[in-house]
Amino acid sequence: MSWIDQLLQSPPGWSNFLTFMALGSMMLTITLGFVTYAILAERKIMGAMQLRHGPNQVGGRFGLLQTVADILKLLLKEDIRPAHADRALFIIAPILTYVPAFLVIAVLPFTEAFHFADIGIGLLYYIAISGLSTIGIVTAGWASNNKYALMGGMRAAAQMISYEIPLVMSVVGIILFTGSLNLIDIVNAQESLAFIFLQPIAFLIFFIAGTAELNRTPFDLPEAESELVAGYHVEYSGFRFAFFMLSEYVYLFAISALITILFLGGWHDPIPYLELDGPGLGAIWFSLKFIGVVFLFIWVRVSFPRLRADQLMEFGWKVLLPVALANIFVSAVIKEFFF
Amino acid sequence: MLRTEEMLLNVGPQHPSTHGVFRLVIKIDGEIIKEATPVIGYLHRGTEKLAEDLTYTQIIPYTDRMDYLAAMTNNYVLCHAVETMMGVELPDYAEYLRVLAMELGRIASHLVWFGTYLLDIGAVSPFLYAFRERERIINLLNELSGGRLTFNYMRVGGVKWDAPGGWFDRVQEFVPYMREQLAGYHDLVGGNEIFLSRVKGVGVYSQETALQYSLSGANLRCTGVDWDLRKHEPYSLYERFDFKVITGETGDAWDRFKCRMGEIEESLKIIEQTFDQMPAEGKTMAKVPRMIKAPPGEAYVRIESPRGEIGCYINSDGKKEPYRMKFRRPSFYNLQILPKLLEGENMANLITILGGVDIVLGEVDG
Numbered sequence: 051m052s053w054i055d056q057l058l059q060s061p062p063g064w065s066n067f068l069t070f071m072a073l074g075s076m077m078l079t080i081t082l083g084f085v086t087y088a089i090l091a092e093r094k095i096m097g098a099m100q101l102r103h104g105p106n107q108v109g110g111r112f113g114l115l116q117t118v119a120d121i122l123k124l125l126l127k128e129d130i131r132p133a134h135a136d137r138a139l140f141i142i143a144p145i146l147t148y149v150p151a152f153l154v155i156a157v158l159p160f161t162e163a164f165h166f167a168d169i170g171i172g173l174l175y176y177i178a179i180s181g182l183s184t185i186g187i188v189t190a191g192w193a194s195n196n197k198y199a200l201m202g203g204m205r206a207a208a209q210m211i212s213y214e215i216p217l218v219m220s221v222v223g224i225i226l227f228t229g230s231l232n233l234i235d236i237v238n239a240q241e242s243l244a245f246i247f248l249q250p251i252a253f254l255i256f257f258i259a260g261t262a263e264l265n266r267t268p269f270d271l272p273e274a275e276s277e278l279v280a281g282y283h284v285e286y287s288g289f290r291f292a293f294f295m296l297s298e299y300v301y302l303f304a305i306s307a308l309i310t311i312l313f314l315g316g317w318h319d320p321i322p323y324l325e326l327d328g329p330g331l332g333a334i335w336f337s338l339k340f341i342g343v344v345f346l347f348i349w350v351r352v353s354f355p356r357l358r359a360d361q362l363m364e365f366g367w368k369v370l371l372p373v374a375l376a377n378i379f380v381s382a383v384i385k386e387f388f389f
Numbered sequence: 390m391l392r393t394e395e396m397l398l399n400v401g402p403q404h405p406s407t408h409g410v411f412r413l414v415i416k417i418d419g420e421i422i423k424e425a426t427p428v429i430g431y432l433h434r435g436t437e438k439l440a441e442d443l444t445y446t447q448i449i450p451y452t453d454r455m456d457y458l459a460a461m462t463n464n465y466v467l468c469h470a471v472e473t474m475m476g477v478e479l480p481d482y483a484e485y486l487r488v489l490a491m492e493l494g495r496i497a498s499h500l501v502w503f504g505t506y507l508l509d510i511g512a513v514s515p516f517l518y519a520f521r522e523r524e525r526i527i528n529l530l531n532e533l534s535g536g537r538l539t540f541n542y543m544r545v546g547g548v549k550w551d552a553p554g555g556w557f558d559r560v561q562e563f564v565p566y567m568r569e570q571l572a573g574y575h576d577l578v579g580g581n582e583i584f585l586s587r588v589k590g591v592g593v594y595s596q597e598t599a600l601q602y603s604l605s606g607a608n609l610r611c612t613g614v615d616w617d618l619r620k621h622e623p624y625s626l627y628e629r630f631d632f633k634v635i636t637g638e639t640g641d642a643w644d645r646f647k648c649r650m651g652e653i654e655e656s657l658k659i660i661e662q663t664f665d666q667m668p669a670e671g672k673t674m675a676k677v678p679r680m681i682k683a684p685p686g687e688a689y690v691r692i693e694s695p696r697g698e699i700g701c702y703i704n705s706d707g708k709k710e711p712y713r714m715k716f717r718r719p720s721f722y723n724l725q726i727l728p729k730l731l732e733g734e735n736m737a738n739l740i741t742i743l744g745g746v747d748i749v750l751g752e753v754d755g
Contacts, residue, residue, distance in 0.1 A: 096513075099514060100513065100514050100517040100518075101517050101518070101521055102517065197396060197398050198398075201420065201736065204419075267511060267512075267513075268511065268583055270511070274511065274737070276405055276406040276508060276509045276510070276511060276740050277406065277736050277737055277739075277740050278736070279404060279405060352513070352514050353512075353514065353577075354511075354512060354581070354583055355507060355510040355511045355512035355578075355581065355583050355584050355587060356510060356511025356512070356583070356587075356737075357583055357586070357587070358586075358587060358735070358737040358738070359420065359735070359736075359737060360735070361586055361587075
């Protein structure tokens, strides 16, 4: 029994309350630290790819404090609420988007020792909770009482239905091979071979659907700047806007970590049979793979134009879903005859 | 059955994709546009009326501000109209300088269109690449005229200044560089499946419709009409150059894209040929009187601007100011087909179609 299970089963008291507080803050610090520097990294990488410098003024010549300054600025801004907005929903919408983004991180195992909640249906939990954020986005679109925001919210809802199903279907192959929904079991099943080699099609589908889940280019329809100005968060400013922004990047963190876990072998060394699975090395392997995935997301964002809403749905239903279903069938056959 | 309602939506004048202060009032059912009404005039400055109180030389900077992305062609159309009335013969050297300036301006204008169009469609990077190339052109034109956007370079009877030392070499260096970058654009954008699916078959109109709506420029040529005033009604020295008129087939946004990108290539060809033909030096101004007065009468000239057919009508009563002046501004005419094209399209296609028309609001509103 791991120490975290013992902690969970211990009687409530000040000491374990403080431990939970400490663990929670640790998780929050890691995630927000990632978000802070992911935004900076994105701006720097996009800058390099687009002949610009990116932030280079605040916090030295690498702009290390730029995001901190941005968030501080958002905190200091006036809290504007449109006169005809639905007050209660307008206030609750950013929270509805933000909370699930943090909830999903609880189940992600970063290394063998470093994970927060080890639940049997980790993968299912992730997919179920991450879908909740869309409710926040639709609420924001509705509550703003703005036509552009409403259209953005509606697009978000339509988009979620189209990508969520292929997203779930694409990982069924992995579940077949592992026989478990527990993310730690899935990582351990990849000790010799990462699933990206066994399930390349699933990886592609998952990556595409994941980009759609993140609302990033080429699937950034709910906030398509050139069409809907800013989409669902057009009326939001100050820290409420920051909540939407933060949850977007927390999801980037979460989905990149999930891809690392599901397809890239988590904390196991990338080259099998090298026996490089030392105690401290797991964190390094995980970080390297994870950074690679984040970079891939940024790269895609820089390179592609945006799809149209109807094209995204067509793509989701007519291409991704059938391919994902075929992938399940092929995986089942391979599993039956070769393993 | 759910009860649905049409929604009235104001797109612009502060919308990021209307390329200035253009406003569209659209009735939408979900995302489907039922009716679109363009509202223009936010940038109207009354150029034509103001011109009635200005001497011909004073009008030139006002023309810069109409189509501010291709100010050189606007300069030219005014000077050309006055020269036609006065019967001035231009020195070859001055004409070559004008052609160089106009063709560089055409490339710069198409580059802005390319960049902003891709921005409309959701890709940010091509915009910055296009502006890098445009920056080089702007710097060249800056050396030539002293301005980066509003050049005020041409005069009735010639050009204001000769090119500075080494300028021709720098233009010659630019041509192969631009070719290389153009190939890169085709790799990055022209072969992108997402881009193709966004523009192919969008905003289609037939040759007849294009002619009925008096479209010109790439908006007309995309339907397959072979009509370019540089070729079919040569002005300046264009009959001395060998270039193709790029035409499309289907009349959709993809053909308009191909037409404009092809025109960049053709402009580069013209620039190259200029250097083969051009005298090493010569006079930049023809002999014109100090006070320019167009003889009584009227004249209408038309030339090919990057956006289409730009015309200038002058009615003179022999004074130093025109009695009445009228510009045929291609963006204004090209815009008229918009309500017809937008009917039944969705929001995303609205941006694709509007961007494809390539309007400059300074020109639409005059």
